[in-house]
Amino acid sequence: MKPDFNAMTRKELRAYILEHRDDTEAISVIVEKIKADPNIHWYKPEDTDRFPEIFAEHQKCREDARRNQENQ
Structure with a gap:
């Protein structure tokens, strides 16, 4: 089962x-x-030109999540 x-x-x-x-x-x-x-976040193939910007956003989100976990 x-x-x-x-x-x-x-x-x-x-x-x-x-x-x-x-x-x-x-x-x-x-x-x-x-x-x-x-x-x-889901990105389209045409977003590859924005990779540096997308990567920076991703890093910021990860850092924010880490800070939130530390503050709990």
Whole structure:
């Protein structure tokens, strides 16, 4: 019997998928979880010209998240 993928965290799903690489249902669930995450930004191929700007934004978000964790 398969686990309840929707109840699993992304970390748990990742571990499961690494052990069950052919389980397309689990892969679909983790993709949907990633797509639903408001902290993940999706970029278009034409955004490659903006890579330095995008990278700086990413670094700032990571630094802000780190500071927030330290302050909790």
